[in-house]
Amino acid sequence: MKQKVVTIGEVLMRLTVPDYKRLFQTVNFDVTFGGSEANVGVSLAHFGLDSTHITALPDHNLGERVERFLKLNGVSGEGIVRKEGRLGVYYLETGAMQRPSRIVYDRFDSTFVHLKEDEINWEIVFKDASWFHYSGITPAISQNAADITLRALKEAKKRGVTTSGDINYRRNLWQYGKQPLDIMPGLVELTDVVIGGRVDLENCLGIQDEDWQTNCDKVLKKYPHIKAFSKTVRNAMTASRNELSGLLYTDGKLYTSKNYDMKNIVDRIGGGDAFMAGLIYGFLNLDPQETVEFGVAASVLKHSTIGDVNLSSKEEVEELVQGNNVGRLLR
Numbered sequence: 001m002k003q004k005v006v007t008i009g010e011v012l013m014r015l016t017v018p019d020y021k022r023l024f025q026t027v028n029f030d031v032t033f034g035g036s037e038a039n040v041g042v043s044l045a046h047f048g049l050d051s052t053h054i055t056a057l058p059d060h061n062l063g064e065r066v067e068r069f070l071k072l073n074g075v076s077g078e079g080i081v082r083k084e085g086r087l088g089v090y091y092l093e094t095g096a097m098q099r100p101s102r103i104v105y106d107r108f109d110s111t112f113v114h115l116k117e118d119e120i121n122w123e124i125v126f127k128d129a130s131w132f133h134y135s136g137i138t139p140a141i142s143q144n145a146a147d148i149t150l151r152a153l154k155e156a157k158k159r160g161v162t163t164s165g166d167i168n169y170r171r172n173l174w175q176y177g178k179q180p181l182d183i184m185p186g187l188v189e190l191t192d193v194v195i196g197g198r199v200d201l202e203n204c205l206g207i208q209d210e211d212w213q214t215n216c217d218k219v220l221k222k223y224p225h226i227k228a229f230s231k232t233v234r235n236a237m238t239a240s241r242n243e244l245s246g247l248l249y250t251d252g253k254l255y256t257s258k259n260y261d262m263k264n265i266v267d268r269i270g271g272g273d274a275f276m277a278g279l280i281y282g283f284l285n286l287d288p289q290e291t292v293e294f295g296v297a298a299s300v301l302k303h304s305t306i307g308d309v310n311l312s313s314k315e316e317v318e319e320l321v322q323g324n325n326v327g328r329l330l331r
Helices: 036-048 060-074 143-158 180-188 198-205 212-222 269-287 288-302 316-323
Strands: 002-006 012-016 031-032 050-058 080-081 089-093 102-106 130-134 161-168 193-195 228-236 240-249 253-256 261-262
Touching: 002 036, 002 143, 031 060, 036 050, 036 060, 036 130, 036 269, 050 060, 060 080, 080 269, 130 143, 130 269, 143 161, 143 180, 161 269, 180 198, 193 269, 198 212, 212 240, 212 316, 228 269, 228 288, 240 269, 240 288, 253 288, 261 288, 269 288, 288 316
Parallel strands: 002 050, 002 130, 012 089, 050 080, 130 161, 161 193, 193 228
Antiparallel strands: 012 031, 089 102, 228 240, 240 253, 240 261
16 A cells, blocks of 8 residues: 655646746746645655545636646545635746746735634544644644644644644744744654754744754653654755755754755745655654655756746655765766
8 A cells, every 4th residue: 555645725827927038028928837745745645655645625627627736646536515606826036047936925815724623534534644744834824724624633632643843934934813822842843853943943932052953852841742843954055056965863863965966956835845854754764864865865956947836756856875876967
């Protein structure tokens, strides 16, 4: 039986300004779809896992288009609810050289923020599941979204499913009267693997120290059930050239991946989600050092692909980890 992973979160329509133009210059956009957790689910489907995504989509043609996008990329529709409302949108202005990329969100009052716990068939969604993943973006956008994330975590733990949370802190999203410290600690209490840097741990869990590993040890004193922490380390020389590596801290040991010099980046959006998907695959199939290497290699390959999602196969990631066929013409 194939391993099954469940994810939860909003899916947005991405409108990208083509040809490195500024947003105020463009007269047309390139269209695709993505969302942090859905990106993870798509990547895992391309690694050969069963993938189910919990979300709400508008009951019109755009919602149908997103559902087809997910299904074409191997993501099951068991967790998709279609209902009245709008699809969230974000606009991407791609940077180059020393000019940074910029994102403008238009996601207020989307269909997903109104998704309720009783609209999901939890038995079907979690049937045969091995892993459940959420991010800090989802509980930031509405009380309903926070409630359904907590419910999903409880359903996962009830069935013995391993859980992970990328607790990324997005200050501008917390606009419904709650702050991260009101919500995130309750979610982390049900989370086995935590992804987050120093800023995330400080704002979401109230843990503050200049050293990331020390932060993790402090979190463990409050949440001793956590099995592992991880994060990427990015050095952005320009918008077009970054260095990337990863850290994994588990069982009192720190694992560091090799460092990649990514020149001429095509698209960095979704790089963290590709890393998360690689980690999940690794936790299910590899040892810790192999896991962090696989996660970073998956993220590096994502930077070569236009769109939010990593379309690389497991074999392609393994080839990069091993240093094989890098930049070659394969025929």
